[in-house]
Amino acid sequence: MSGWAAPAWGLFLLLNLAACGEQKPAYPARQPPAGALTDVAQIAAGQALFREKCAVCHGHADEGRSPRADFFQPPAPDFTAAGYRTLDPAYLFWRIEVGKSVEPYLSRGSVMPAWRGLSDEQIWQLVAYLKSRAR
Numbered sequence: 001m002s003g004w005a006a007p008a009w010g011l012f013l014l015l016n017l018a019a020c021g022e023q024k025p026a027y028p029a030r031q032p033p034a035g036a037l038t039d040v041a042q043i044a045a046g047q048a049l050f051r052e053k054c055a056v057c058h059g060h061a062d063e064g065r066s067p068r069a070d071f072f073q074p075p076a077p078d079f080t081a082a083g084y085r086t087l088d089p090a091y092l093f094w095r096i097e098v099g100k101s102v103e104p105y106l107s108r109g110s111v112m113p114a115w116r117g118l119s120d121e122q123i124w125q126l127v128a129y130l131k132s133r134a135r
């Protein structure tokens with residue numbers, strides 16, 4: 001490597017790390033089972049789970065959203081936001097699994113539960129539903 005390239009490369013790495021810190025922390029790469037995210041039965045199963053376990057915080061008023069959810073800081077995101085259509089399914093899986101139990105969510109005061117009691121199949125059903133909920 002020539003004289004100037006090494007420091008430039010170091011700076012490049014540093015800037016990249018700083019940029020990542022603003023975005024999402026590292027999470028495990030995972031592949032959904034083939035077809036799981038578009039299968040209507042999986043999406044319907046995910047919707048039932050969402051109504052039962054998630055709508056109290058992430059849902060709309062007619063889905064049983066709690067009035068307390070308006071005061072969460074950070075707020076529970078609304079999964080109808082378009083960005084969720086393209087968000088990495090592996091990230092959604094990981095967040096459902098770990099909730100607020102990892103940084104930076106822990107120090108931010110998140111109230112998102114960790115859903116470790118759900119099976120991988122159930123978590124993929126939820127991911128499939130969240131993807132279908134995005135407008």
Ligand code: HEC
Pocket residue numbers: 049050053054055056057058072074075076077092095096099100105110111112113115126
């Ligand atoms: C007690 C309220 C509460 C419940 C119940 C809850 N969540 Fe959350 N959730 C939150 C809050 C608050 C956040 C935002 C803070 C954070 O990212 O940790 C969040 C964040 C998330 C995120 C990360 C979104 C992003 O853009 O990074 C996902 C995915 C998620 N929740 C899915 C679910 C699913 C699926 C369920 C049901 C199985 C659920 N949540 C149940 C409060 C809740």
